[in-house]
Amino acid sequence: MSECYGHEPVMAVQVADLMVTDREGVYLDATLGMGGHARAVLERLGPKGRLVGLDWDPEMAAHARRNLADFGSRVTVIESNFANLDEALRREGIESVSGALFDLGVSSLHFDKPSRGFSIRHDGPLDMRINPSNPLTAAAIINQWPYEQIEHLIRVVGERWSTRISRAIVQKREKKPIETTGELARIIENAVPVRGLKTHPATRTFLAVRVAVNYEFDNLTRGMQKVSSFIRPGGRMGVITFHSLEDRIVKETFRLKIKLGDWNPVTRKPAVPSDEETAANRRARSAKLRVIEKVEEGK
Numbered sequence: 001m002s003e004c005y006g007h008e009p010v011m012a013v014q015v016a017d018l019m020v021t022d023r024e025g026v027y028l029d030a031t032l033g034m035g036g037h038a039r040a041v042l043e044r045l046g047p048k049g050r051l052v053g054l055d056w057d058p059e060m061a062a063h064a065r066r067n068l069a070d071f072g073s074r075v076t077v078i079e080s081n082f083a084n085l086d087e088a089l090r091r092e093g094i095e096s097v098s099g100a101l102f103d104l105g106v107s108s109l110h111f112d113k114p115s116r117g118f119s120i121r122h123d124g125p126l127d128m129r130i131n132p133s134n135p136l137t138a139a140a141i142i143n144q145w146p147y148e149q150i151e152h153l154i155r156v157v158g159e160r161w162s163t164r165i166s167r168a169i170v171q172k173r174e175k176k177p178i179e180t181t182g183e184l185a186r187i188i189e190n191a192v193p194v195r196g197l198k199t200h201p202a203t204r205t206f207l208a209v210r211v212a213v214n215y216e217f218d219n220l221t222r223g224m225q226k227v228s229s230f231i232r233p234g235g236r237m238g239v240i241t242f243h244s245l246e247d248r249i250v251k252e253t254f255r256l257k258i259k260l261g262d263w264n265p266v267t268r269k270p271a272v273p274s275d276e277e278t279a280a281n282r283r284a285r286s287a288k289l290r291v292i293e294k295v296e297e298g299k
């Protein structure tokens with residue numbers, strides 16, 4: 001699902017190849033993470049080329065700041081939700097960019113740190129907030145949302161056992177609140193047939209809850225819309241998705257922009273990782289990169 005693991009950015013060479021059209025331009029990395037894609041882009045730029053990067057998670061912004069320190073003043077790291085990228089860019093006095101990348105989801109560090117509550121395998125509090133000041137937590141959804149709302153949330157990510165899982169959650173929480181990721185994972189394991197499954201039976205439920213906690217689809221829609229007016233003619237927007245729901249949002253948004261005539265496709269079919277990359281990083285398997293380019297006047 002949506003993940004960046006270790007320090008290995010997904011499809012870094014393709015990203016740099018497809019995104020950089022002006023070596024002296026200003027680029028936006030809307031999801032800095034550990035800064036791997038930002039580095040790949042910066043290494044393609046000339047001495048005047050710059051990158052502005054956002055991460056909603058203050059901890060990740062701090063990692064990126066450290067990891068990209070060798071680029072000095074050519075990099076600006078901002079802690080911000082990309083849904084508010086217009087305000088973040090304007091505060092920096094940036095009116096336009098030559099390209100913008102969104103690498104969706106959360107990072108390996110989020111999964112590896114049990115206290116953040118993203119992991120099925122490491123027990124931690126049911127949290128899942130990318131930004132810890134977000135008022136909504138996974139615990140609030142699991143313990144307070146009505147049965148129908150939980151069932152719908154899980155069903156729309158394609159979980160075929162949504163009824164069984166939601167019933168099991170509601171039965172358990174009547175006795176005592178469900179407080180940890182481990183408890184939730186066990187409730188799901190006991191509620192559904194697990195034989196023959198390639199992934200953990202709680203994978204889709206965890207994804208659904210994470211997406212809801214962080215308003216991921218809403219942020220994505222707003223981020224792509226807002227960045228459109230900042231990208232210069234000839235500049236590009238690229239989005240890496242990791243599951244079909246977010247990919248559908250990107251595909252439909254790009255299709256509409258192309259139809260309206262302001263943008264051209266760069267990737268007619270989404271770019272995917274090489275066999276070599278998927279063999280080395282099995283989590284890159286589901287990655288898809290879509291890129292469009294803003295039409296230049298008179299062309």
Ligand SMILES: C[S@@+](CC[C@H](N)C(=O)[O-])C[C@H]1O[C@@H](n2cnc3c(N)ncnc32)[C@H](O)[C@@H]1O
Nearest residue numbers: 004009031033034035036037055056081082103
């Ligand atoms: C898949 S990782 C990005 C990895 C990065 N490209 C790299 O090379 O290391 C996604 C990152 O986006 C951040 N993120 C998720 N939603 C965000 C949002 N709405 N606004 C800004 N950052 C967000 C996460 O905190 C995470 O660090």
